[in-house]
Amino acid sequence: MSRTAHVVAQSNGAACLHCGRAVTFGMPIAIDDFVAMSNAFVKTHAKCKKPAGDQCAFCLGHGHTYLGCETVDTLGRWRESRDTGLSSEAIYRYFGGLGGDPRHPIDPADFGRCYRLTKRFPETLRALQALAAASKVWAALHKHWDELCRLYEEEFPTGRAPRLYARMEELGTHG
Ligand SMILES: [Zn+2]
Ligand SMILES: [Zn+2]
Structure with a gap:
């Protein structure tokens, strides 16, 4: 697995699965800009450590599981979640x-x-x-x-x- 496999592309941007931060790119976007912004994001998050403890599949936050997620506590919020x-x-x-x-x-x-x-x-x-x-x-x-x-x-x-x-x-x- 690559050293930065925790930095992933998602539908309209990128996310760091370790710290849980994400960016949204305005779509459509020139591929050059997309690559440059993606690379910058990967660089910023390359060294993010995976925090200890449970990671919530819904919000990617740490210290709780999806069952105890306070951010994603309704079906509407689930629809907007990462899961x-x-x-x-x-x-x-x-x-x-x-x-x-x-x-x-x-x-x-x-x-x-x-x-x-x-x-x-x-x-x-x-x-x-x-x-x-x-x-x-x-x-x-x-x-x-x-x-x-x-x-x-x-x-x-x-x-x-x-x-x-x-x-x-x-x-x-x-x-
Ligand atoms: Zn990060
Ligand atoms: Zn959560």
């Missing part, structure tokens, strides 16, 4: 009755975002039924949701999730 992806946003939309593309999680990282959303805001679990009606894969995931959650919880501390990945694949996540 969203296509499949967890599908849960959010179906929970709100908005429907749309029933994207399912395709790997443990995706599943983790869905897991955290539904753990922190358990009312969103209701969306799984609507998603199951809209997508065969979601129907399979919904049926085995507790088992998948258990696998996620068992494997999460190891930083790898081969069994969860295999089970998801069995349930059709790779079509």
